[in-house]
Amino acid sequence: MTPPESSGPRRPLRADAARNRELLLAAAAAEFAERGVDASIADIARRAKVGKGTVFNHFPSKDHLLTAIAVARLDQLTESAESLLAGSDPGTALLDFLTLGAEQQQQLDLSAMFAGGTADIQDPAGVDQARERMVRAVDALVTRAREQGAVRPDITGADVVLLMCAPAYAAGPLRQAYPELWRRYLMVVFDGLRPEGAHPLPHPPPPLGHL
Amino acid sequence: MTPPESSGPRRPLRADAARNRELLLAAAAAEFAERGVDASIADIARRAKVGKGTVFNHFPSKDHLLTAIAVARLDQLTESAESLLAGSDPGTALLDFLTLGAEQQQQLDLSAMFAGGTADIQDPAGVDQARERMVRAVDALVTRAREQGAVRPDITGADVVLLMCAPAYAAGPLRQAYPELWRRYLMVVFDGLRPEGAHPLPHPPPPLGHL
Amino acid sequence: MTPPESSGPRRPLRADAARNRELLLAAAAAEFAERGVDASIADIARRAKVGKGTVFNHFPSKDHLLTAIAVARLDQLTESAESLLAGSDPGTALLDFLTLGAEQQQQLDLSAMFAGGTADIQDPAGVDQARERMVRAVDALVTRAREQGAVRPDITGADVVLLMCAPAYAAGPLRQAYPELWRRYLMVVFDGLRPEGAHPLPHPPPPLGHL
Amino acid sequence: MTPPESSGPRRPLRADAARNRELLLAAAAAEFAERGVDASIADIARRAKVGKGTVFNHFPSKDHLLTAIAVARLDQLTESAESLLAGSDPGTALLDFLTLGAEQQQQLDLSAMFAGGTADIQDPAGVDQARERMVRAVDALVTRAREQGAVRPDITGADVVLLMCAPAYAAGPLRQAYPELWRRYLMVVFDGLRPEGAHPLPHPPPPLGHL
DNA sequence: GATGAATGAGGATTCATTCAT
DNA sequence: AATGAATGAATCCTCATTCAT
Incomplete structure (x- = not known):
């Protein structure tokens, strides 16, 4: 199941994962724009209609997201x-x-x-x-x-x-x-x-x- | 030109309190300058060499200080x-x-x-x-x-x-x-x-x- | 006689979360009984063997818990x-x-x-x-x-x-x-x-x- | 000036001190009645029109006052x-x-x-x-x-x-x-x-x- | 991969009490 | 004796991050 280059830096994401990533970026941009950089991860996740954990699956930290x-x-x-x-x-x-x-x-x-x-x-x-x-x-x-x-x-x-x-x-x-x-x-x-x-x-x- | 206490408090503060007030304003200005408005009261107090409670004696809230x-x-x-x-x-x-x-x-x-x-x-x-x-x-x-x-x-x-x-x-x-x-x-x-x-x-x- | 979740939350909680909720209610009741309504959240959490934050995950404020x-x-x-x-x-x-x-x-x-x-x-x-x-x-x-x-x-x-x-x-x-x-x-x-x-x-x- | 029995347990208070003691008891009773036993010493002192320190001169602790x-x-x-x-x-x-x-x-x-x-x-x-x-x-x-x-x-x-x-x-x-x-x-x-x-x-x- | 419950460090604020004036 | 400034322990709560499911 896992492709051979399992730990490669740029594995192509699964379709849904790629979609989530975009949703998250959009939600985060919107939330940051409205609330400033202190916008909370929880709000971003909610806006992206995604679990909080998913945010960290895609971006290891808030700074990475930013x-x-x-x-x-x-x-x-x-x-x-x-x-x-x-x-x-x-x-x-x-x-x-x-x-x-x-x-x-x-x-x-x-x-x-x-x-x-x-x-x-x-x-x-x-x-x-x-x-x-x-x-x-x-x-x-x-x-x-x-x-x-x-x-x-x-x-x-x-x-x-x-x-x-x-x-x-x-x-x-x-x-x-x-x-x-x-x-x-x-x-x-x-x-x-x-x-x-x-x-x-x-x-x-x-x-x-x-x- | 400048009056002694242009926008100071009602009663003239005791000498030491007045000094602490200035220390605090200076420390807060410095800390805010370095860390932004999210600088913590604890850090400001530490910088002013004053207890945390003293900050609130002088300024009822962080907003008041700011x-x-x-x-x-x-x-x-x-x-x-x-x-x-x-x-x-x-x-x-x-x-x-x-x-x-x-x-x-x-x-x-x-x-x-x-x-x-x-x-x-x-x-x-x-x-x-x-x-x-x-x-x-x-x-x-x-x-x-x-x-x-x-x-x-x-x-x-x-x-x-x-x-x-x-x-x-x-x-x-x-x-x-x-x-x-x-x-x-x-x-x-x-x-x-x-x-x-x-x-x-x-x-x-x-x-x-x-x- | 008693329905399983008479006034419970909307979604059925995950098994472990439901258990923690009960633990918390019990711990809080005990602590409030012993110390009065001024019992601290920290003590309640400790008694329930749960992190402080967990209390707030289940009850948005102390008043809600009470x-x-x-x-x-x-x-x-x-x-x-x-x-x-x-x-x-x-x-x-x-x-x-x-x-x-x-x-x-x-x-x-x-x-x-x-x-x-x-x-x-x-x-x-x-x-x-x-x-x-x-x-x-x-x-x-x-x-x-x-x-x-x-x-x-x-x-x-x-x-x-x-x-x-x-x-x-x-x-x-x-x-x-x-x-x-x-x-x-x-x-x-x-x-x-x-x-x-x-x-x-x-x-x-x-x-x-x-x- | 100081009476001989200077450290006796029941030295007669100076007239103004005795008056302050009564003021304080009255203010404390009123404040406790209104706000419960959590009424603050500061409020009591303010109500008695007395400095906060005076409260502790008369009553070594809040419990003593109560x-x-x-x-x-x-x-x-x-x-x-x-x-x-x-x-x-x-x-x-x-x-x-x-x-x-x-x-x-x-x-x-x-x-x-x-x-x-x-x-x-x-x-x-x-x-x-x-x-x-x-x-x-x-x-x-x-x-x-x-x-x-x-x-x-x-x-x-x-x-x-x-x-x-x-x-x-x-x-x-x-x-x-x-x-x-x-x-x-x-x-x-x-x-x-x-x-x-x-x-x-x-x-x-x-x-x-x-x- | 996705989820959301659990966690605890960190922050503002309150207040009894101490102490220098 | 009176004052009120200084103090710091204690408290509630937030939130990024971790982890079991």
């Missing part, structure tokens, strides 16, 4: 960045990317995992690699935009990654009342990234590798 | 804003204020309390009033700057209050490695507030009263 | 009253019921829950209904006895419910030394309920609905 | 019993005494201390002696009544002491709604003590010394 979500989001952003890179206008592409990032952030603040704040987590599910992939993709996007004058010359990919979450964060306190307010602050920040009227920046950008 | 810190910070910002309003250059005054705000935020993220995200807290120690005072002071600062062309015409005091915390937030993940990085992002955001090269904003500003 | 015990007792009394009502002699039936009630009370004083003193509890487990059922059953018993001249005419079901706990209470201080002393005081009280030598009572009986 | 109240009540009852003994009708005297006892009990249930349930308390303030005095006085009252046929012959002083608290206890759950209901149950119990229609009692009375 990072699995983060990885999914990072990968999604990486993909977006890459496909936008194929598109035409560099400035528009970057703004579109930032919009996607803020939209995501609007739902669940994972910024710590997006930008290297994972010192205390043992990178349970490859966040570091996923982040690296995203950072590289964003850097490509930014480099192209900078070279074509769509953003100011002293801005790097690392800056953009870090600033990506800021608009949603600024609008956060009024999210209930004005769910689209983040768009306003994204434009403010983006205006700050433009070459026109740029003033010299007081601190060097962090190296890409530190993200 | 809000006491928030109120102190808000009042400090209000004062800064007011004294900057008396100074000369409107643009510089606003930038200086944002610098102070970001510096504070750098240490402990209380943005939720700074901007009306206190629906679930019963305002134990007057955060709402403190916030209102600050918002009014900031609005005065912004209005003056806007009238004199130091910031773009479509920016309001509410916008500034909300954006105030963003630079520290963006730089947060790299705080350990680059403690001054927030200055960089403060300048980016401030460039976004300038009139030069401003693009139209996609969402109306929130009314002051909603903060 | 009321679960109360409901069980009330239901037991209701049943007794109903089956005694089917029996022959009205006077004997009432005395037998009071004996059962006092016997129960002897072990754990839940009189407050037996007689409407639950204003501060949000009726976590249906004490109110259980009490109503018992009160109704007792009233039937008393009405029959009164109509047949077995008790004085100015006594109601409410009176009997209230007086039911008194004998065990009176004998309480000497429970250790004379565990059966309550029988003596039950007879005194019961003599007071008899028609012979009854003097007029100075206060109207409380309406049934107030119990 | 027993001081009990002793005062017992002494009061002893006095009543003794003066009623001097009066005319034995039956009326006993009923009057029971009325006083129930009235007292109505306010604060100290029955445990009234009837020897102090095994766990180290008799901090002479409850045992005070109880003995009362028991003796009640026994005299009962003996006289029994000899004159005002109560049934098989009833002793010990029985009456134990039964004394029962009416208030029975009426307790409805105290708020019907504050005088205890009078009804006192008459029921008293009818049970009368010689008319008395049935034999199933258990010997406890010896006086066991109270």
Whole structure:
């Protein structure tokens, strides 16, 4: 019954198990979005209509679950960045990317995992690699935009990654009342990234590798 | 400038109690800064070298402690804003204020309390009033700057209050490695507030009263 | 006579869980009897040889545990009253019921829950209904006895419910030394309920609905 | 200044201290009556308009405070019993005494201390002696009544002491709604003590010394 | 693989009691 | 003698995680 490569790292899951995994990720994302990272495993399991034990069958710890979500989001952003890179206008592409990032952030603040704040987590599910992939993709996007004058010359990919979450964060306190307010602050920040009227920046950008 | 006990308790505390109160506020601020709002009372007490019960003698609940810190910070910002309003250059005054705000935020993220995200807290120690005072002071600062062309015409005091915390937030993940990085992002955001090269904003500003 | 799970939970519990539930109820009853309602959950858990958390798995709060015990007792009394009502002699039936009630009370004083003193509890487990059922059953018993001249005419079901706990209470201080002393005081009280030598009572009986 | 017998057990208190002691006893009695024996020392101190430390200056522990109240009540009852003994009708005297006892009990249930349930308390303030005095006085009252046929012959002083608290206890759950209901149950119990229609009692009375 | 019962460490809070002022 | 600040043991409860079914 058990396939020969019984202890291989990536055994294909049984159909129902795979389905449960997706249900769980969705439920967890929703619950985390609503209640923050303190959402309880019990609530997530209930929302996924699954036993509590099943959660731990799929994700050895709450952190693993959290990072699995983060990885999914990072990968999604990486993909977006890459496909936008194929598109035409560099400035528009970057703004579109930032919009996607803020939209995501609007739902669940994972910024710590997006930008290297994972010192205390043992990178349970490859966040570091996923982040690296995203950072590289964003850097490509930014480099192209900078070279074509769509953003100011002293801005790097690392800056953009870090600033990506800021608009949603600024609008956060009024999210209930004005769910689209983040768009306003994204434009403010983006205006700050433009070459026109740029003033010299007081601190060097962090190296890409530190993200 | 500062009165001895701006928002202190009714009766003047005994000397030693007053000292403990300050020790506690400092310890709590530090602990919250390091561990977030989930820092435990036990740790705070230990850090203040005080019994656990003493914390509750001074602050009837953890929320009261948290809000006491928030109120102190808000009042400090209000004062800064007011004294900057008396100074000369409107643009510089606003930038200086944002610098102070970001510096504070750098240490402990209380943005939720700074901007009306206190629906679930019963305002134990007057955060709402403190916030209102600050918002009014900031609005005065912004209005003056806007009238004199130091910031773009479509920016309001509410916008500034909300954006105030963003630079520290963006730089947060790299705080350990680059403690001054927030200055960089403060300048980016401030460039976004300038009139030069401003693009139209996609969402109306929130009314002051909603903060 | 007794159905397997008279007021049990919706789903049939797993065998081991059901056993733990009974262990817990027994341990709690014993502990409450010895230490009063201030007995600690930790002690109850220890006595039931169960983890503290298990207590809360079965009963969401201490009040729920307490009321679960109360409901069980009330239901037991209701049943007794109903089956005694089917029996022959009205006077004997009432005395037998009071004996059962006092016997129960002897072990754990839940009189407050037996007689409407639950204003501060949000009726976590249906004490109110259980009490109503018992009160109704007792009233039937008393009405029959009164109509047949077995008790004085100015006594109601409410009176009997209230007086039911008194004998065990009176004998309480000497429970250790004379565990059966309550029988003596039950007879005194019961003599007071008899028609012979009854003097007029100075206060109207409380309406049934107030119990 | 300090009187010679400085460490004598019964130094006359300074006038203000004596006053505070009375304030405290009154406040404690009121608070215990309202909130039960779990009333907090802090509340008592506040009610007496006295510092918390003062409570402990007068009463070395909460138990001492509680027993001081009990002793005062017992002494009061002893006095009543003794003066009623001097009066005319034995039956009326006993009923009057029971009325006083129930009235007292109505306010604060100290029955445990009234009837020897102090095994766990180290008799901090002479409850045992005070109880003995009362028991003796009640026994005299009962003996006289029994000899004159005002109560049934098989009833002793010990029985009456134990039964004394029962009416208030029975009426307790409805105290708020019907504050005088205890009078009804006192008459029921008293009818049970009368010689008319008395049935034999199933258990010997406890010896006086066991109270 | 799925389930949910069992577990116990950890957290906020209360309160009698002690002690410095 | 009076005060009230300090203390820490005790309590209820939550929740991630383990494990038997």
